[in-house]
Amino acid sequence: MSTVRVPDVVPSxxxxxxxxxxxxxxxxxxxxxxxxxxxxxxxxxxxKIRETYQELYKESLIDRLQSELSGxxxxxxxxxxxxxxxxxxxLANDFLKKKGPNKLQVIVEIACAxxxxxxxxxxxxxxxxxxxxxxxxxxxxxxxLPLRKLLVGLVSSYRYDGExxxxxxxxxxxxxxxxxxxxxxxxxDDVVHILSTRNLFQLRATFQFYKQKYGKSIDQDIKSCGTxxxxxxxxxxxxxxxxxxxxxxxVVRASVLGLGTDEDSLTRAIITRAEIDLxxxxxxxxxxxxxxxxxAVIDDTSGDYKDFLLTLLGARL
Amino acid sequence: MSTVRVPDVVPSxxxxxxxxxxxxxxxxxxxxxxxxxxxxxxxxxxxKIRETYQELYKESLIDRLQSELSGxxxxxxxxxxxxxxxxxxxLANDFLKKKGPNKLQVIVEIACAxxxxxxxxxxxxxxxxxxxxxxxxxxxxxxxLPLRKLLVGLVSSYRYDGExxxxxxxxxxxxxxxxxxxxxxxxxDDVVHILSTRNLFQLRATFQFYKQKYGKSIDQDIKSCGTxxxxxxxxxxxxxxxxxxxxxxxVVRASVLGLGTDEDSLTRAIITRAEIDLxxxxxxxxxxxxxxxxxAVIDDTSGDYKDFLLTLLGARL
Numbered sequence: 001m002s003t004v005r006v007p008d009v010v011p012s013x014x015x016x017x018x019x020x021x022x023x024x025x026x027x028x029x030x031x032x033x034x035x036x037x038x039x040x041x042x043x044x045x046x047x048k049i050r051e052t053y054q055e056l057y058k059e060s061l062i063d064r065l066q067s068e069l070s071g072x073x074x075x076x077x078x079x080x081x082x083x084x085x086x087x088x089x090x091l092a093n094d095f096l097k098k099k100g101p102n103k104l105q106v107i108v109e110i111a112c113a114x115x116x117x118x119x120x121x122x123x124x125x126x127x128x129x130x131x132x133x134x135x136x137x138x139x140x141x142x143x144x145l146p147l148r149k150l151l152v153g154l155v156s157s158y159r160y161d162g163e164x165x166x167x168x169x170x171x172x173x174x175x176x177x178x179x180x181x182x183x184x185x186x187x188x189d190d191v192v193h194i195l196s197t198r199n200l201f202q203l204r205a206t207f208q209f210y211k212q213k214y215g216k217s218i219d220q221d222i223k224s225c226g227t228x229x230x231x232x233x234x235x236x237x238x239x240x241x242x243x244x245x246x247x248x249x250x251v252v253r254a255s256v257l258g259l260g261t262d263e264d265s266l267t268r269a270i271i272t273r274a275e276i277d278l279x280x281x282x283x284x285x286x287x288x289x290x291x292x293x294x295x296a297v298i299d300d301t302s303g304d305y306k307d308f309l310l311t312l313l314g315a316r317l
Numbered sequence: 318m319s320t321v322r323v324p325d326v327v328p329s330x331x332x333x334x335x336x337x338x339x340x341x342x343x344x345x346x347x348x349x350x351x352x353x354x355x356x357x358x359x360x361x362x363x364x365k366i367r368e369t370y371q372e373l374y375k376e377s378l379i380d381r382l383q384s385e386l387s388g389x390x391x392x393x394x395x396x397x398x399x400x401x402x403x404x405x406x407x408l409a410n411d412f413l414k415k416k417g418p419n420k421l422q423v424i425v426e427i428a429c430a431x432x433x434x435x436x437x438x439x440x441x442x443x444x445x446x447x448x449x450x451x452x453x454x455x456x457x458x459x460x461x462l463p464l465r466k467l468l469v470g471l472v473s474s475y476r477y478d479g480e481x482x483x484x485x486x487x488x489x490x491x492x493x494x495x496x497x498x499x500x501x502x503x504x505x506d507d508v509v510h511i512l513s514t515r516n517l518f519q520l521r522a523t524f525q526f527y528k529q530k531y532g533k534s535i536d537q538d539i540k541s542c543g544t545x546x547x548x549x550x551x552x553x554x555x556x557x558x559x560x561x562x563x564x565x566x567x568v569v570r571a572s573v574l575g576l577g578t579d580e581d582s583l584t585r586a587i588i589t590r591a592e593i594d595l596x597x598x599x600x601x602x603x604x605x606x607x608x609x610x611x612x613a614v615i616d617d618t619s620g621d622y623k624d625f626l627l628t629l630l631g632a633r634l
Contacts, residue, residue: 116444120437120475123475127433127475127476127478131477132477132481133474133475133476133477133514133516135474135475135513135514136477136514139514148506148510149506152470152514153469153473156470156473156474156475156513157450157452158440158444158450158452158473159450160444160448160450162448164448164449189462189465193452193456193465196452197452197453197469198453199449199450
């Protein structure tokens with residue numbers, strides 16, 4: 001469920017564009033107005049605002065925001081204002097350029113925790129923006145073959161988007177997964193094929209059956225296989241399929257824990273999930289860490305950035 | 318280039334629907350009228366006719382044709398009248414149920430010899446029609462793992478649809494392909510990734526470089542690896558990427574050679590390529606076999622079926 005508060009009476013895209021125009025023109029920028037408008041509009045409303053703004057002022061709203069805003073606030077507003085498939089294509093591209101194990105999380109999130117239609121749209125956007133396919137870039141930027149194989153499989157998936165579950169298949173494939181875990185062959189083609197072709201309901205049934213039959217959940221078993229990148233990414237795959245809210249609660253938690261804050265991860269979790277399941281993520285966060293996600297944001301951020309994230313979290317500022 | 322002859326002045330979808338309605342009503346069916354109308358309309362015109370017919374007579378044109386027509390003629394008319402992505406989803410599903418090595422050709426054709434957008438549309442149709450993904454069915458119906466891996470990779474591809482070629486990549490990947498061929502590891506993940514993620518222009522450059530550097534073309538080298546299903550499917554993959562007209566000329570040739578005709582293959586080649594490259598296939602056929610494709614059809618088919626195929630080949634009957 002979305003946490004974004006859209007007003008009962010929504011101003012027209014022209015009114016919104018005019019307000020944004022005033023906010024970005026002249027000396028200084030009116031960040032409050034930007035938060036007030038964009039932070040309270042859903043994806044299709046933001047799309048209309050982008051189009052209307054372009055028509056009225058012959059300039060791209062995104063470009064203008066990019067030149068007016070900076071820092072974590074600027075990054076967050078721009079990600080929020082982009083069309084979601086374009087946003088995710090850019091996120092995937094940015095993260096693929098980074099170093100370190102965390103960079104591949106976002107690919108798994110896009111591939112496993114969004115709808116099949118959205119994933120297709122991201123792939124189309126990726127091709128338009130970067131003149132090559134997302135899969136191509138994964139192949140060239142992920143040196144570890146087992147990981148590359150898994151990720152190419154996952155982003156290439158177009159799962160059936162309905163609730164069709166076959167108990168026999170769940171049993172059979174739980175056994176195949178268990179077999180691969182036992183032999184520590186986590187990159188076996190069976191594993192890749194099961195995780196990247198089956199519909200999400202079927203996979204959840206398979207994971208459930210796995211736990212019933214073998215005692216431990218599959219993500220626990222994967223964890224006990226080792227501490228490498230493949231194991232950690234596979235756990236994220238299982239979570240993103242089974243309970244995305246668990247994964248994203250952990251992303252937020254990891255971003256605020258310890259000294260300093262990982263703003264990129266915090267922004268990503270809130271922006272990409274605000275209109276999907278941020279309400280659930282808040283609940284999960286509360287249950288898992290006995291503190292509220294909103295407080296985590298309040299404690300770890302400040303200024304316009306804080307206000308913007310809290311607005312997306314549904315606060316009345 | 319399309320071989321279908323659309324008249325300069327096209328009757329309205331209502332006029333066409335009325336004509337078709339008259340043709341299927343009452344005693345007997347007017348096959349000539351069906352050929353006359355549907356055989357001279359392109360995909361978007363046929364779509365409008367389907368919609369208008371449904372609206373006017375509250376019945377599906379496809380269902381009606383199915384109940385009126387039979388045999389090879391009926392199958393061909395129905396395949397032609399279906400929306401192309403739906404047609405290909407049905408063809409893939411039908412062929413996956415068949416036995417024998419040829420059954421997988423059609424999957425390769427859809428994955429490698431059509432546009433990335435069309436392939437996506439086929440996958441979407443497949444999910445809607447059969448409540449599961451095309452990839453899922455390939456995994457469950459192709460027992461040989463190397464072949465399964467290759468086909469899942471190919472149908473999952475969403476290639477960049479433009480002409481961007483990187484010479485260095487061509488050189489590097491020609492070497493990787495050559496290495497796999499030398500070691501007879503045709504199902505190596507590198508092979509699957511190269512063939513299923515790169516854009517078609519890039520792959521053609523890679524194949525060209527392969528031939529220049531290693532003396533023989535890659536399909537010849539694959540052939541010398543063995544006579545198994547994997548080798549034969551991989552050759553088709555290379556042809557469908559490099560010169561689809563060569564592959565389809567051979568499909569037609571194989572369908573008419575020897576005793577009896579393989580009507581399903583003949584129909585498939587003509588129907589699926591009529592609006593893509595049937596003109597080129599005719600040229601290729603003529604060059605390769607020193608006889609005309611039209612004559613092959615005339616010699617091997619008869620009646621309405623023959624008239625229909627010749628109409629799609631551009632004959633003025």
